[in-house]
Amino acid sequence: MTPPPEDPPSLIGEDDRDAAVQRLQEAYAEGHISHEEMDEGLDQVLTAKTHSELVSALASLPEQNAGTTSTIAAVSGRIKRRGTWRVPRVLKVESAFGRVHLDLSRAVIEHPVVDIELRIGTGKAKITVPRDAIVDVEGLRNGWKDTLYRARRRSGPGGPRIRISGAMGFGRLKIRHARR
Template identity: 40%
Template structure:
């Protein structure tokens, strides 16, 4: 059984404030009734982890889309792990090097995340938080493979990752964290 606060890293006051602003904006646009606003504000202010916030923002449009965050490397490895903030859109470019994107402990503010991979010689591993889903149908590889060990169909209230891109010589793996990690 999942209990509040066990779904990702603990929230900061800044995380809660951002969601409160989003709810107030939705109310000002007429997307929420006063009762819905009160209920969602209470849940947002008492949330412990990012997973607790998913139902608070359910049914609301994504906030203003920021530009694509780009990670680039010519010959080194690109690695993001721990409590990093995941952008809504991420483009990863690498000529010679592997990519590891571990979202299992990351701060995920968006219900849908787009990851575009552009790798010449290297593979990518994407680790998702338990319960998240991913669609990898948009990935093309010439000399490699695509392995997805998570469900592809999006589920309401859970993060969904759309993976696209091109790999000349490499593979893509999408999985949940290993129990011994």
């Protein structure tokens, strides 16, 4: 009797590779690994072809901190954050009816990448990002109106990457860079 054929190794995609690179960079920024360990890990991640190779490249990293996710939710009314406030690594914003205004221009952003996940039924949303931020809205689905965002021509190095994902039902998202 012949043994059953083995499953072929599962190949990784660019999203998996990008997430692994981000995880290494965050571990380095938080002081969990040295510069040399980050270089070695990046080399392994960038040359990995299968999930098992990717997992072994990240095996020495500490577990990701689940405490860096916060949720702001309201059924109706306004959700507003502005001034000096600490932005978590992952921010989930849920609003069935109402307006959302997130002003990150003077917020304390401790992470090189911030993920904002929107779940908005109806109403407008406005996000003001720091002047040097890089904004990614690829993961956002709009049900009715397009997102209003014009990328800056010149973003300085070192600014945070703000990734906005989720779904907007009937409403519009407006994103702008702070003027100062």
